[in-house]
Amino acid sequence: MAKKRKNESSENVIRLPGGKTISLEGYLTKKPRDASTAPENSSFQKKPVSDSKKDASQAPDVIAQDQKNKALPIWEYQDVIRSALRKSDVLVLVGETGSGKSTQIPQFLYQEDWCRRRKVKVMKRNGGKAGQPDGEEEVDVGGVIAITQPRRVAATTLAHRVSAEVGTPLKGQQYNDGKGKGGGPVQKGLVGYSVRFDHRVPKGTRIKYVTEGMLLQEMLRDPHLREYSAVLVDEIHERSVDVDLLSGFLKQMVLSDKAGRGGVPLKVVVMSATVNVEKIKTYFSSAADGTVSSDGSIPPVELLEIEGRQFPVDIIHTPQWVPDIQEALLKTIFKIHTEQPLQDKHGKQDILAFLIGQEEIESAQRLIEEHAATLDKTVPKVKVLPLFGQLSMEAQHEAFQPVKAPFTRKIVLATNVAETSVTSKVKHFRPRLGMASLLAKPISKSSAIQRAGRAGREGPGKCFRLYTEEGYDGLEQTELPEILRTDVLGAVLTMKATGIDDVIDFPLMDRLQLEPVEKAYTYLNMLKALDDEFHITEAGRKMLLFPVTAPYARVLLVAAEPAYNCLLEVIDIIACITSGEDIFQQLRSEEAQEAAEAYRKELWRREGDLLTYLTTMQRYTAENADRIAWCKARHINVRNIKQALNIRRQLRALCVRHKLLKEAPPQDPQPFVPASPEKAEAILKCFLRGFMLKTALLHPDLSYLTSAGNQVVAIHPSSVLHGQKKEAIMFLEHVYTMKSYAKKMANTIGW
DNA sequence: GAGCACTGC
Structure with a gap:
């Protein structure tokens, strides 16, 4: 490790007149933090403290932090930001990484008057039952600020940093290893976070960091986001599908009569890097139909630019x-x-x-x-x-x-x-x-x-x-x-679930295009998620309860039907497939290939990749000794199979909660029992109900042509069926790289 | 005989 001077700069520390130093470390730099927020075992804590740093680092946390914050570019804007949001519901904030916006703005705002939780009267919803008069009920609205992040690590890292800054640090490990909820009794604190597989929301949380997908999920449960007084949408310029949908819904809420929140407005702060600011601002400044008003009928949108901390x-x-x-x-x-x-x-x-x-x-x-x-x-x-x-x-x-x-x-x-x-x-x-x-x-x-x-x-x-x-x-x-370059299947279903009938005309920052939406309609209809008028069905709503794409959700629903009865097996397969690139590592050298093959052979199933994944998950969870060694021998990606285990646990829990499973499945390890041919057939039939368009037949010239569109596909080399000539195949993925490839497949001959 | 990155009650 380098010595003093270098430590300072490598931690992004700058020197103030008077000898004080301040950390300007970007929140996403993957390095140990300075002593106040570094993990306990960090070697950085033991380093010699330079003279100029001593007084700050040995003072109580709060003071040290306070000095830091003052030097952040954002600090001098705190009054401007507060007053902007007192008079306007929407603020667009431009600032580059390092300006401190993601950590400081929530702290500026949570004590504002509009951020108090209050009791309001709203019209009661009668579960959609027609003919019943709506009564009033009293509910709580507001109190919490949500800050969305595109990635899980960003959300959890920011929450840890800010919770330390406000003096109620989140305890426990910083990076969850996938064991589920943060352990221990519920602690008290001002700051929490909620990301998939990892939730830490202390009693009294006022500032909550969440992933975009998580907030979207919460919005499906509570369309008025009654828990929140404000939503801060960070990194909006990255323009993920989730943030585009979220923006559309938030804009709709801002423009609405707020009856569902008892008239309490939801403040929206949109934070962006310099790219595309105009588009974002115009979007939030316009009415639902896209018109911009000057007569005050559309609430004003404040724009604020904050300089970043960037060396030339x-x-x-x-x-x-x-x-x-x-x-x-x-x-x-x-x-x-x-x-x-x-x-x-x-x-x-x-x-x-x-x-x-x-x-x-x-x-x-x-x-x-x-x-x-x-x-x-x-x-x-x-x-x-x-x-x-x-x-x-x-x-x-x-x-x-x-x-x-x-x-x-x-x-x-x-x-x-x-x-x-x-x-x-x-x-x-x-x-x-x-x-x-x-x-x-x-x-x-x-x-x-x-x-x-x-x-x-x-x-x-x-x-x-x-x-x-x-x-x-x-x-x-x-x-x-x-949203303009990926499959809009999920986006369309989510929009339908929030009551948006006319998906094409819903004002997103970039509106959906006709052809992809029509394709999505057709497919969702085949999956029984939309009826023939393209309204969402009960099954469609149920499908949205699962954190998988609609075709997989369909497979889950079908597998729970008594006629198929193979939900646990299907969960294992879906968990493996959706856990990352592939749980099987590609073997580059001949030696590695030969060595792994001897072990991998016991996992292979002639029915194809799906049953091979099932066998792999079953053998892995049956493994009672050294799972890491087990994976290494088979060249299985440890990270991905652990992720698969997380997904499996989550899907199992959801299936119990939503009554697809009668009771919780037995704990691991369970003895390995290979799936019978009848079970295998049931499993593959379930997948076919979600992937009916993804089948291909072998032609006399030994190429495969898709049943849906007569396109040529080749079996991807990663498939256990590669090199074999089966009469009919079903595949879950279709990608064009070197050529048109089918991946993750099964032999469908015989039924 | 192949391989961009994220994400979700």
């Missing part, structure tokens, strides 16, 4: 187009490595490079390490750390740690994990074909800017773009929002 970054483009990216990458990395000092006054000068995918990263790593070995002894050594989603948590975490070896420069090779080279792979749903394509696509300008910004978080930095300035100019300004 030099951006260097290549003078001409680069024919060979691999070569240019190596040359640039070694030019930096041999010419730039290993560290400057701001800290270590490490290198972060963005590449398209795992394959590029692995080959670049090999080449860099080979070349580095040939360098003179006077040149620092290099430590190359790959960073992509399929790596284990530990390996990903390592990429964020300072390298321990002396005289060594860290080089991180990342995909979009660390933010979105000139291209990235983007999933794009093609409604006409009913399949997703995963193709390399140029990044947007805003991605390029965000990447460059990564070099200026702790000190001035440099960004070498391996493309020309003209190339940059030719990039799109922003990426297409997710």
